[in-house]
Amino acid sequence: MQEKILQTIDAYGMLEKKEKLLLGISGGPDSIFLLYFFAGLVKEYKLRLVCAHFNHHLRDEADEEERFVRKTCAQLDIKCISAGKDVKSFFDGDSLEQTARNLRYDFFLNCARSEKIKKLALAHHKDDLVETVLMRIIRGTGLRGLRGFLPKSRYRGLTVIRPLVEIRKSEILSWLKAKEVSYCLDQSNLDEKFLRNKIRHKLIPLLEEMNPNISNGLFNLGISAGQDYEFIYAYSQKEFAALRNRSSRNQIGLDIEGLKKLSPAIFNNVIRIAIEELKGNTRKIDNRHIDEIRKLILYRPLGSLVDLPDFLVKKEDNMLILQSCVV
Amino acid sequence: MQEKILQTIDAYGMLEKKEKLLLGISGGPDSIFLLYFFAGLVKEYKLRLVCAHFNHHLRDEADEEERFVRKTCAQLDIKCISAGKDVKSFFDGDSLEQTARNLRYDFFLNCARSEKIKKLALAHHKDDLVETVLMRIIRGTGLRGLRGFLPKSRYRGLTVIRPLVEIRKSEILSWLKAKEVSYCLDQSNLDEKFLRNKIRHKLIPLLEEMNPNISNGLFNLGISAGQDYEFIYAYSQKEFAALRNRSSRNQIGLDIEGLKKLSPAIFNNVIRIAIEELKGNTRKIDNRHIDEIRKLILYRPLGSLVDLPDFLVKKEDNMLILQSCVV
Numbered sequence: 107m108q109e110k111i112l113q114t115i116d117a118y119g120m121l122e123k124k125e126k127l128l129l130g131i132s133g134g135p136d137s138i139f140l141l142y143f144f145a146g147l148v149k150e151y152k153l154r155l156v157c158a159h160f161n162h163h164l165r166d167e168a169d170e171e172e173r174f175v176r177k178t179c180a181q182l183d184i185k186c187i188s189a190g191k192d193v194k195s196f197f198d199g200d201s202l203e204q205t206a207r208n209l210r211y212d213f214f215l216n217c218a219r220s221e222k223i224k225k226l227a228l229a230h231h232k233d234d235l236v237e238t239v240l241m242r243i244i245r246g247t248g249l250r251g252l253r254g255f256l257p258k259s260r261y262r263g264l265t266v267i268r269p270l271v272e273i274r275k276s277e278i279l280s281w282l283k284a285k286e287v288s289y290c291l292d293q294s295n296l297d298e299k300f301l302r303n304k305i306r307h308k309l310i311p312l313l314e315e316m317n318p319n320i321s322n323g324l325f326n327l328g329i330s331a332g333q334d335y336e337f338i339y340a341y342s343q344k345e346f347a348a349l350r351n352r353s354s355r356n357q358i359g360l361d362i363e364g365l366k367k368l369s370p371a372i373f374n375n376v377i378r379i380a381i382e383e384l385k386g387n388t389r390k391i392d393n394r395h396i397d398e399i400r401k402l403i404l405y406r407p408l409g410s411l412v413d414l415p416d417f418l419v420k421k422e423d424n425m426l427i428l429q430s431c432v433v
Numbered sequence: 434m435q436e437k438i439l440q441t442i443d444a445y446g447m448l449e450k451k452e453k454l455l456l457g458i459s460g461g462p463d464s465i466f467l468l469y470f471f472a473g474l475v476k477e478y479k480l481r482l483v484c485a486h487f488n489h490h491l492r493d494e495a496d497e498e499e500r501f502v503r504k505t506c507a508q509l510d511i512k513c514i515s516a517g518k519d520v521k522s523f524f525d526g527d528s529l530e531q532t533a534r535n536l537r538y539d540f541f542l543n544c545a546r547s548e549k550i551k552k553l554a555l556a557h558h559k560d561d562l563v564e565t566v567l568m569r570i571i572r573g574t575g576l577r578g579l580r581g582f583l584p585k586s587r588y589r590g591l592t593v594i595r596p597l598v599e600i601r602k603s604e605i606l607s608w609l610k611a612k613e614v615s616y617c618l619d620q621s622n623l624d625e626k627f628l629r630n631k632i633r634h635k636l637i638p639l640l641e642e643m644n645p646n647i648s649n650g651l652f653n654l655g656i657s658a659g660q661d662y663e664f665i666y667a668y669s670q671k672e673f674a675a676l677r678n679r680s681s682r683n684q685i686g687l688d689i690e691g692l693k694k695l696s697p698a699i700f701n702n703v704i705r706i707a708i709e710e711l712k713g714n715t716r717k718i719d720n721r722h723i724d725e726i727r728k729l730i731l732y733r734p735l736g737s738l739v740d741l742p743d744f745l746v747k748k749e750d751n752m753l754i755l756q757s758c759v760v
Binding site: 243244245246247248249252301304305308309312313315316317319320322323324326327330331333334335336337338340341369370371372374393 | 635
C-alpha cells in the first residue's frame, strides 16, 4: 500500500524532499494511518513534520481524542500542536458541518503561519471521495460540486495534498489491524451523518449491483470534473477581471455587452465570481437566480432590477450593477 | 402543459414561425404526444410538418407500429415518411442500441435532405434525461456523458430540438388518457432495458428518499454539464486546429511544446478530438489511455511509442504523431 501512495504522490507532484509538512490529524483511523505513513517517510524524504489537531468540543470523547493524538505524536517523535474551540457557539444556523470545517481550516492556517509551513496533508481516501461525489449529486450540484475534493488543491496560500486519495478505507483498516496500531472511533459526521450512512450502506451497494466497478467510475468523474472546473473557473476569472468596470466596497459593475458575448458556462461562473467577491460566498444562490440575471440583461428594459438574497442587480446604460444590501 | 412546453421552446430558442420541421416518431406515448402537440401548433406557427418513422424490425409488433404511425399522421393531416432496416444485420458486436441509433439517425438525415428540412424534433422528456444522466454516472463518465442529451443540439448539419425536456412522463400519460389518444406500448430498450428498469424502479425511489427533489437536481446537472462541455469542447477544437501540424489520411501530428502548455481538461479533449478525427470515434478509449499519452509526452525519451486500440502514438522531435493501424 505504501508503494501505491508513493505513486499517487508522484503522479500529482505532491511532495519534494526536505519539505516541511503540516498534517491535519483527527485521531480517527484514516488520519492515524496518515501520521504513521509520514513518520515512516521522514528519513528517506528528510521531511520535517508538524501535526495539527483541532478539538471541536462537539462530543464527550473530544478531549480524550486530543490526548490520544498528542501521545501518538510523542511516540512517533512528531511535534504536535492542538487547540480547540466550542464549535456550537460559532454556529451561524446554516450548517454545523460547515462551521466546524471553517474553524478547523482557520486553525490549520494559523499553525502553518506560525510554523512557516506551506503545505497541509489531509487523510481523505477514495471512499470519502466516492461518498462526497454521491452526496453532492443527491443534494444537487453542478461541475463545481462534482469535484468532491482534489488530490492537490490550494486553500488561501496553502497547498493541500491528499496522498490517500487512491486508497480504500478497507486497506487502511487492514493495515492498522495488522500493525496493531490503535486509533479513536471515527468522528461522527454531524448533520451529514444520516445521509452519509444511507449512501454507504444502501446506495453504494445498489450501484455496485449495477456496476461492480462504480467506485472507480465515480472516482474518475470526481477527478475529471475537478480538472474541467479548474479550467472553466480560471477562464471565468480572466473574463471577470476584463469585464469589471467599476467597483466599490459594496458594489461591482460589469460591462453588459461583454457579458452578452460569453458562452453560458462562462457567464454563469463570471456572475458567481462577482457575487462571491461582493458577499464573500455564493450560498443561497442557485441556477434560477443566475437565470434571472441573464434574462434581466437580455430582455428587460434599462433601469430594471432583480432582488436576490442579500443583494440587488440593476441594469444601467451599458453596465450591470451588483449591489450589496447588507451594511 | 402546452404552455410549459411553449416556455421551453422559447427559453432555448427552439422554433420560429413558418419553419419546416421533421418529427422523429416511434409510435410510443411520448412521440405520439409530440405529434399531437405540433399538429395543434401548425396554424398559429404556420409550421410545415413531416413525420419520420424508422422501423427497426427488432420486434414482432414493428410493422403494426409503423402502420399505426402512418394512420395517426393521416388523421392529423401530417405527411409521413417511413422506412426500415433489419438492425440486427448491421450489428457490429459493440452495442445493438448504438447500431439502432446510428441507422435511425441516418434515416432522419436522409429524410431531412430529401425534404429540405434543417430541424428535427424528438420526444425525449425530463424522466428520460434524469435516467440517462444516472445511467451514464453508473456506467462511468466524465462531463461529456453527464450531459445526457441537450434541449437543443446539432447533428451533422441538422438542428435537433427536444421540446418535452421539461415535461414529466406522467404528465404525458395523463394528457393522452384524458384525450383518449391511443399509442403503442413503449419500445423495449434492447440491451439497456434491464439497467433502465432498475434505475427507474429501485435507484430513483431510493434517491428520492434522500432528496425528494432529486429529479430537478439531476436535470439541472445534465443541463449545466451540457453548457460546460460545450465551452470546453469548442475551446479544445480551436487548440487542436492551432497545434495540428501535419496530417495525412491515417496520421495526425500535434506540436508537443503546445500540448505541454494546455491545462489537463483541454489536453484530454484535444487528444480525444485528434483520435476522433483519426478513427471516427473514441470508443475503446478511456482515461488511462489519455494518461499514457500524457506520460509519453512528459517523461519518455524521443522515439518512444504507445500502442493503443487501433492506433499508435509516437514521440518525435517536437511532434506527437498519432497513426492509425487500421488499413
